[in-house]
Amino acid sequence: MEALSGPEKIIAAIGALIVGYFAIVSLRGEWHKTGLDDQVTKVLLGLMALGCVLVLFAAAGVLPRPGGGPA
Amino acid sequence: MSVSVAKQGIKLGHHDEHDSNHDQIIYEETRDMRLMGFVLFLVSDVVLFSSYIFAYIYLRNSISPIWPPVVGGHQLPRLDTAFAAVNSVVLFGSGVTMHYALENWKHANKRRFDLFMGLTILLGAMFLGGQAYEYAHAQIGGWSGNIFGASFFTLTGMHGGHVFVGVCFLIALWIQTKRGVYDDHRFFGLTAGTLYWHFVDVIWVVLFFLFYLW
Numbered sequence: 001m002e003a004l005s006g007p008e009k010i011i012a013a014i015g016a017l018i019v020g021y022f023a024i025v026s027l028r029g030e031w032h033k034t035g036l037d038d039q040v041t042k043v044l045l046g047l048m049a050l051g052c053v054l055v056l057f058a059a060a061g062v063l064p065r066p067g068g069g070p071a
Numbered sequence: 072m073s074v075s076v077a078k079q080g081i082k083l084g085h086h087d088e089h090d091s092n093h094d095q096i097i098y099e100e101t102r103d104m105r106l107m108g109f110v111l112f113l114v115s116d117v118v119l120f121s122s123y124i125f126a127y128i129y130l131r132n133s134i135s136p137i138w139p140p141v142v143g144g145h146q147l148p149r150l151d152t153a154f155a156a157v158n159s160v161v162l163f164g165s166g167v168t169m170h171y172a173l174e175n176w177k178h179a180n181k182r183r184f185d186l187f188m189g190l191t192i193l194l195g196a197m198f199l200g201g202q203a204y205e206y207a208h209a210q211i212g213g214w215s216g217n218i219f220g221a222s223f224f225t226l227t228g229m230h231g232g233h234v235f236v237g238v239c240f241l242i243a244l245w246i247q248t249k250r251g252v253y254d255d256h257r258f259f260g261l262t263a264g265t266l267y268w269h270f271v272d273v274i275w276v277v278l279f280f281l282f283y284l285w
Contacts, residue, residue, distance in 0.1 A: 008153035015160030022167045029174070036106050037262050040113075041170070044269035048166050051159060051276035054284060058156045063284040064149070 013059035020052030098257050109263045113270050116233075120274055123229065127222040127281065134218055142217045148210055150223070152283045158201035159279050162234075165194035166272040169241075173265045176248075179255045188245050191268065195238040202231050223282055230278055233271050240264055 027045040030038055057063040131138055139147035172187035206224070211217070214224040244264045247253060253261060 006153055008157050012153065012156035012160055015157065015164065019160055019164045019167055022171075023163070026167060026170045026174075036103065036110065037266060040110060040266055041269065044166075044266070044273050045170065047273040047276055048163050048269065051163050051272070051279065054276065054280055055156045055159050055163075058152050058284055064152060 009059040012055050016052040016055035016059065020049050020056075023049040023052060095257070098259075102259055105259060106262070109266065113266065116270065120226075120229070120277075123222075123226050124277060124281065127226060130218050130222065139211065139219050140217060142212060147212065147217070147219055150209060150211070150283055151205065154201070154205065155279060155283045158198055158205070159275060161194050161201065162198045162272055162275050165191045165198065166269050168194065169265050169268045173258075173261055176253070176258055176261055177255070181248075184248070185245075188241065188248075192238055192241050192245070195234055195241070195268075199231060199234055199238070202227065202234075226278055227282070230271070230274055233274070237264075237268055237271050240267060 023045050027042060027049065030042050030045065033042075054063070134140060137146065139149060141147075168187045168190040172184050172191060175181075175183040175187060209220075209223070211223060212220040214221055241264055244260055247260060
């Protein structure tokens with residue numbers, strides 16, 4: 001595990017927290033809307049928030065799992 | 072003479088108003104149809120990416136028991152996850168700024184729209200720069216060296232092409248807003264641009280997981 005070592009991982013973690021927060025706020029803003037474009041936007045914003053979670057996992061060293069080739 | 076001109080002016084004004092109402096009716100009647108067409112286009116793009124993604128998953132599971140694969144007696148190095156994480160945040164951030172750009176356009180806040188639109192284009196260009204940097208420094212054997220490199224460069228290259236088209240699309244939309252093509256009620260192009268940009272972000276979520284985290 002290589003948790004939060006190096007400036008890149010710290011920048012990624014802080015960025016993912018900020019972007020993830022605004023993605024969820026945007027998702028909440030869209031929640032009550034019912035148009036086709038709004039529904040598609042909800043799905044895409046949700047997946048974008050998931051992407052931020054993945055970045056946090058990467059920054060924290062949870063992913064990728066050890067066992068691959070040298071970094 | 073002046074009475075005639077005034078009458079003509081009234082007639083023209085009436086005519087313009089009639090045209091505008093007619094355009095509004097046409098816009099409202101066809102908006103859902105155009106939106107459905109655009110969503111179907113995005114679905115077709117999902118199919119395109121899915122075929123390459125499933126091909127990669129199949130190859131990864133069938134060709135080598137360890138990944139990245141061994142080439143020439145040495146296991147290929149992992150890709151730079153930390154750098155890719157930063158680049159991912161840049162792209163996801165551009166998705167959020169694009170969302171805020173559209174929301175500000177809907178609320179007639181043109182100054183903030185310009186700010187967020189400019190930020191979106193800048194972040195998109197930064198992501199492309201990051202991809203170019205990674206291509207120059209990835210030590211996985213190039214496009215034709217092995218299956219890992221071929222899959223990586225094909226899928227991320229296809230995605231990068233979509234991002235490039237998206238940046239051009241957004242610049243064109245921005246120019247159109249300056250030329251008065253859209254107003255507070257009619258802005259289908261901006262909606263389509265936002266959906267496309269979110270779609271490009273989401274494809275990257277999948278690619279980021281497949282190539283850097285799995």
